[in-house]
Amino acid sequence: xxxxxxxxxxxxxxxxxxxxxxxxxxxxxxxxEGLLEVRLDxxxxxxxxxxxxxxxxxxxxGERGLWRFRAVLPVDxxxxxSMGEGDTPVVHLRVLGERLGLPHLYxxxxxxxxxxxxxxxxxxxxxxxxREVGVRRLVEDSSxxxxxxIAAYCARAGIEASIYVPQSAPAAKKAQIAxxxxxxxxxxxxxxxxxxxxMGRCRLDGAYYGSHNxxxxxxxxTKTFAYEVAEQFDYNPPEHIVVxxxxxxxxxxxxxxxxxLKELGLLERLPxxxxxxxxxxxxxxDALERELERTEVIPTFPTVAGGISIGRPSRGQMxxxxxxxxxxxxxxxxxxxxxxFQRDLATxxxxxxxxxxxxxxxxxxxxxxxxxxxxxxRVLVAVTGMGLKDTSVLEVTPAT
Amino acid sequence: xxxxxxxxxxxxxxxxxxxxxxxxxxxxxxxxEGLLEVRLDxxxxxxxxxxxxxxxxxxxxGERGLWRFRAVLPVDxxxxxSMGEGDTPVVHLRVLGERLGLPHLYxxxxxxxxxxxxxxxxxxxxxxxxREVGVRRLVEDSSxxxxxxIAAYCARAGIEASIYVPQSAPAAKKAQIAxxxxxxxxxxxxxxxxxxxxMGRCRLDGAYYGSHNxxxxxxxxTKTFAYEVAEQFDYNPPEHIVVxxxxxxxxxxxxxxxxxLKELGLLERLPxxxxxxxxxxxxxxDALERELERTEVIPTFPTVAGGISIGRPSRGQMxxxxxxxxxxxxxxxxxxxxxxFQRDLATxxxxxxxxxxxxxxxxxxxxxxxxxxxxxxRVLVAVTGMGLKDTSVLEVTPAT
Numbered sequence: 001x002x003x004x005x006x007x008x009x010x011x012x013x014x015x016x017x018x019x020x021x022x023x024x025x026x027x028x029x030x031x032x033e034g035l036l037e038v039r040l041d042x043x044x045x046x047x048x049x050x051x052x053x054x055x056x057x058x059x060x061x062g063e064r065g066l067w068r069f070r071a072v073l074p075v076d077x078x079x080x081x082s083m084g085e086g087d088t089p090v091v092h093l094r095v096l097g098e099r100l101g102l103p104h105l106y107x108x109x110x111x112x113x114x115x116x117x118x119x120x121x122x123x124x125x126x127x128x129x130x131r132e133v134g135v136r137r138l139v140e141d142s143s144x145x146x147x148x149x150i151a152a153y154c155a156r157a158g159i160e161a162s163i164y165v166p167q168s169a170p171a172a173k174k175a176q177i178a179x180x181x182x183x184x185x186x187x188x189x190x191x192x193x194x195x196x197x198x199m200g201r202c203r204l205d206g207a208y209y210g211s212h213n214x215x216x217x218x219x220x221x222t223k224t225f226a227y228e229v230a231e232q233f234d235y236n237p238p239e240h241i242v243v244x245x246x247x248x249x250x251x252x253x254x255x256x257x258x259x260x261l262k263e264l265g266l267l268e269r270l271p272x273x274x275x276x277x278x279x280x281x282x283x284x285x286d287a288l289e290r291e292l293e294r295t296e297v298i299p300t301f302p303t304v305a306g307g308i309s310i311g312r313p314s315r316g317q318m319x320x321x322x323x324x325x326x327x328x329x330x331x332x333x334x335x336x337x338x339x340x341f342q343r344d345l346a347t348x349x350x351x352x353x354x355x356x357x358x359x360x361x362x363x364x365x366x367x368x369x370x371x372x373x374x375x376x377x378r379v380l381v382a383v384t385g386m387g388l389k390d391t392s393v394l395e396v397t398p399a400t
Numbered sequence: 401x402x403x404x405x406x407x408x409x410x411x412x413x414x415x416x417x418x419x420x421x422x423x424x425x426x427x428x429x430x431x432x433e434g435l436l437e438v439r440l441d442x443x444x445x446x447x448x449x450x451x452x453x454x455x456x457x458x459x460x461x462g463e464r465g466l467w468r469f470r471a472v473l474p475v476d477x478x479x480x481x482s483m484g485e486g487d488t489p490v491v492h493l494r495v496l497g498e499r500l501g502l503p504h505l506y507x508x509x510x511x512x513x514x515x516x517x518x519x520x521x522x523x524x525x526x527x528x529x530x531r532e533v534g535v536r537r538l539v540e541d542s543s544x545x546x547x548x549x550i551a552a553y554c555a556r557a558g559i560e561a562s563i564y565v566p567q568s569a570p571a572a573k574k575a576q577i578a579x580x581x582x583x584x585x586x587x588x589x590x591x592x593x594x595x596x597x598x599m600g601r602c603r604l605d606g607a608y609y610g611s612h613n614x615x616x617x618x619x620x621x622t623k624t625f626a627y628e629v630a631e632q633f634d635y636n637p638p639e640h641i642v643v644x645x646x647x648x649x650x651x652x653x654x655x656x657x658x659x660x661l662k663e664l665g666l667l668e669r670l671p672x673x674x675x676x677x678x679x680x681x682x683x684x685x686d687a688l689e690r691e692l693e694r695t696e697v698i699p700t701f702p703t704v705a706g707g708i709s710i711g712r713p714s715r716g717q718m719x720x721x722x723x724x725x726x727x728x729x730x731x732x733x734x735x736x737x738x739x740x741f742q743r744d745l746a747t748x749x750x751x752x753x754x755x756x757x758x759x760x761x762x763x764x765x766x767x768x769x770x771x772x773x774x775x776x777x778r779v780l781v782a783v784t785g786m787g788l789k790d791t792s793v794l795e796v797t798p799a800t
Contacts, residue, residue, distance in 0.1 A: 084512065113512065388786070
C-alpha cells in the first residue's frame with residue numbers, strides 16, 4: 001500500500017461557522033450542536049503539474065477499491081477499516097435506454113459492495129475515522145442499509161455498535177443488523193423519536209454518534225463515487241447524474257467529489273445532479289419545484305421505496321442548494337412506476353435492484369418530458385442497493 | 401475496449417476424445433453424449449517475451465472486471481454479455497485468522513457481483529458464447545445461485561431462459577428467478593429427475609442446455625478467479641486455496657486457470673486446492689479420504705449448505721483428480737460448525753456470507769489438525785455467495 005501525506009483537513013460548523021480540529025471524536029458542534037462539515041485544503045495537490053496531479057488523485061492503477069483515492073481522504077489511509085468497497089462498474093443500458101428514448105443511459109452498480117449498498121462507501125471512511133480518534137462505542141439510528149453497513153464495519157473495527165431502529169422495522173432487517181453482533185435497540189414512536197433516542201444515548205454516556213446523516217466523514221467516503229465516475233468517463237462525465245435521495249448522503253457526497261475535481265482542475269464541467277424521490281415522500285422535490293430555499297414538512301405516505309422515505313432530511317437545505325447549483329432538478333414517481341421499472345430493469349437488463357434504486361429510473365420519463373434531460377444526453381443512474389435487500393416484492397410478484 | 405485476436409480453441413469430448421469445432425451450439429458430444437471440454441492453444445501467447453506476455457494476460461490495468469482477461473477467453477470479447485463481474489477484492493482476516501492460528505488467512509469476496517455469487521463469472525462467459533453461436537433459447541436446471549445468475553444474464557442477452565427447479569425449492573428462490581423474466585419449470589422427484597427433465601427438453605425441442613455443470617464455457621469464466629488471485633498476490637499465490645464444492649465449477653475453473661498460468665510461465669508453483677463439503681453431503685471428500693479414483697454414491701442428508709448439497713457431481717472424477725494433483729485434500733464440517741463460522745465471520749470480520757460459503761472456513765481447523773495446512777502458510781478462502789442469498793439463518797438467530 002502506497003502511503004502519502006494526508007490532505008490537510010479541519011471541521012467547521014455549518015451553523016455558527018466555528019472551526020474545529022479533526023482529531024477529536026466530535027459529531028456535532030460543541031457550541032451550537034450544529035452539523036459539522038469537513039474542510040479540505042486541496043491547494044498543495046492543486047499546485048502539482050496536471051499529469052502528476054491526475055496520477056496522485058487516481059492512485060495506483062493496479063489497486064482496486066476506493067482507498068486508492070487516499071490523496072483526497074482526510075482519514076487514516078494506512079490501515080483503513082475496509083472490505084474492498086468501491087470501484088463499482090458502470091454498465092450501458094442499451095435496451096431500457098432505447099425504450100425510454102435515451103440511447104446513452106448508464107447504471108453504476110453500487111451494490112457490488114460488502115453489505116450490498118452504496119452506504120459502505122461512507123461507512124468505511126466514517127468508521128476508519130472513528131477508530132482513528134479512539135472511538136470504542138458507536139451509536140447509529142437506521143433500520144435499513146446504513147444500519148447493516150455500520151454494524152458490519154464496526155464488527156470489523158472492533159467497535160461496539162448500538163443501532164437504534166423503529167419498533168416497527170421488519171424483523172429480518174433487525175436480525176441482519178444483530179447478526180453482525182451489534183446491539184439492536186427498538187424505539188417506539190416516529191422516525192424522529194428514534195434519532196432523538198440515539199442522540200440522547202450519546203449525550204448521556206459519551207458514545208460517538210456515528211450517523212450516516214450527521215457525520216461529516218460519511219460524505220468523505222461517498223464522494224469517491226464522483227472520483228470513479230470521472231475516471232470511468234475519461235474526465236468528461238455524463239451530462240446528468242440521477243440519484244434516489246432520502247437523506248442524500250450519496251447525492252451530497254457526489255456533488256462534493258465533482259466540486260473537488262473541478263477545483264483540482266481535472267474537470268472542466270460539472271454534471272447536472274437530479275433528485276429522485278417517491279411521490280409518497282418527496283420533501284426535496286417539493287422544495288425544488290416550489291423554488292424554496294429549504295425543505296418544508298409536507299405530508300408523507302408509505303412507499304415501496306423505503307430507503308428514501310425520509311420526511312425531514314437533516315441536510316435538506318444543502319441537497320436543494322446542490323441540485324440547483326448543478327443545474328439539475330427533481331422529480332418524483334408513484335409506487336406503481338417504481339415497481340414497473342424495478343421489473344423492467346431485471347427483465348431487460350438483468351439487474352435486480354431494490355425499489356428505492358428503481359425510483360431513479362422511474363423519474364426518467366418525467367425528467368425527459370420536463371426538458372431537464374434531452375434524448376441525446378448521457379445519463380448515469382446510481383443503482384444504490386441490491387434487490388435481495390428487500391424481497392417483499394418477490395412475495396407480491398407471482399412466479400410465472 | 402482493447403480488441404485482440406482470440407485465443408485458438410476447440411472442444412473435445414472427455415469420454416470418447418472426439419475433437420469438435422467451438423462455433424456450434426453443442427452442449428454434449430454428438431457421438432457419445434459425453435461432457436465436452438474446451439481446449440485452448442496457448443502457444444502463441446506463451447511464445448511472447450515475459451513482460452509482454454504478462455501485459456497481454458493482465459489486460460488494461462485501468463479496466464475493471466474479468467473481461468480484461470480476454471486474451472485467454474475463447475469467446476466473443478468485443479461485445480460480452482457483461483455487468484462488470486470479476487475483480488473481486490481479497491481481504492485479510494486478521495481476527496478470525498489469529499483465533500484459528502492462521503495469521504495469513506485471506507478471503508476473496510466473490511459476492512461483489514451482479515447476482516451476488518461467483519456463478520456470474522461462469523455465466524458471463526457461457527451466455528456470451530451462447531449468443532455468439534446463435535442460441536435463442538437456453539435451458540438450465542438449478543434452484544439456487546446458478547439459476548438466478550443464468551436468468552439474469554439471459555435477460556440481458558435477450559435469450560429466452562427456462563430454469564428447471566425441484567418442486568420443493570423455496571418459493572423465494574423460484575420468485576427471484578422468475579423476476580428476471582425466466583420461465584420457471586418445477587419438477588417433482590429427485591434432483592437427478594430435474595436434470596433429466598431439463599436435458600429431455602433440450603433433446604426434444606432443440607434448446608441449448610446451458611448448464612453450469614455441463615457447459616465447458618462456464619469453467620472458462622470461473623478460471624478468471626485464478627488469474628485475479630495470481631495478480632493480487634503478485635504471482636506468488638497463497639500456498640492453499642479452500643473452496644466449498646458442490647459441482648465444483650469454481651474449484652475446477654480455478655485449477656484450470658492456475659494450470660494455464662503455469663503453462664504460460666507466469667507461475668512457478670501451483671497452490672494446493674482443498675475441497676470443503678458439509679458432512680451431510682460429502683461425496684468428494686469421501687473419495688479423497690478413501691483414495692478412490694472417482695466419487696461413489698454415498699448416503700446424503702439435508703444440510704444448511706444448500707449450494708453444495710450435490711450427491712452426484714457430474715465432474716466428480718475431475719474434482720478428485722484436481723485436488724489430488726494439486727497436493728490438496730478435502731474436509732467436511734457438520735452444520736453446527738458451518739453456522740458458527742458463518743456467525744464468526746460476521747461478528748469478527750464484518751462479512752455476512754451464506755452458509756455454503758462458511759463451510760470453507762468451518763473445515764479449516766480440521767485441515768490444520770490433519771497437517772494439510774500449516775500455521776505459517778497463506779490460506780485463501782473463496783467466499784462464494786452473500787448472506788442475503790439465504791436468510792433462513794436470520795430466522796433462527798434471535799436478535800439480541
